[in-house]
Amino acid sequence: MARLRKGVCYRRLERPYTRVSKYKKKSFIKTNYNARVIKFVMGNAKKQDFNCKLRLKTNIDIQIRDNSMESARLTSNRLLERDIGTPNYFFRVNKYPYHVLRNNPIASGAGADRFSTGMKKSFGKPIGQAARFKKGDTIFEIDLDKNHIDIGKKALTRASYKIACTTRIVITEKK
Numbered sequence: 488m489a490r491l492r493k494g495v496c497y498r499r500l501e502r503p504y505t506r507v508s509k510y511k512k513k514s515f516i517k518t519n520y521n522a523r524v525i526k527f528v529m530g531n532a533k534k535q536d537f538n539c540k541l542r543l544k545t546n547i548d549i550q551i552r553d554n555s556m557e558s559a560r561l562t563s564n565r566l567l568e569r570d571i572g573t574p575n576y577f578f579r580v581n582k583y584p585y586h587v588l589r590n591n592p593i594a595s596g597a598g599a600d601r602f603s604t605g606m607k608k609s610f611g612k613p614i615g616q617a618a619r620f621k622k623g624d625t626i627f628e629i630d631l632d633k634n635h636i637d638i639g640k641k642a643l644t645r646a647s648y649k650i651a652c653t654t655r656i657v658i659t660e661k662k
């Protein structure tokens with residue numbers, strides 16, 4: 488299996504994942520990737536009367552890969568489960584990683600002219616998925632009681648370490 492390319496290669500927002508071709512069959516990506524994000528809703532979804540809502544928001548336009556979102560979700564959810572317990576919080580991943588990432592491998596070295604097509608068929612093969620976020624969009628949100636705000640901040644801070652952009656935590660209190 489090939490190595491995973493760095494997230495910096497794909498974090499810029501680019502044109503969405505379809506192309507226009509005079510041949511209809513070349514206008515679509517021929518795969519259906521399974522996102523690596525396992526769960527999108529965790530904790531106590533039935534309780535509605537939490538006092539505070541914490542949101543992790545982006546400061547720039549960015550694409551976040553699904554494996555990065557999953558690792559951030561795991562670290563923050565594990566901290567919340569361990570420290571305050573499952574019935575005392577509600578955690579949500581806000582966007583589904585639908586954008587298919589592509590790679591057009593260009594060979595170099597001896598015999599590369601027989602292997603590579605150059606820019607002739609440059610659409611690229613699918614190698615992963617990403618979620619697209621505009622500036623100020625919410626990546627994760629946590630609902631919890633006021634006495635657990637410090638643990639919620641710590642969980643979102645840990646999640647921000649796994650994401651390749653600058654983020655901020657926004658706290659809103661419900662009345």
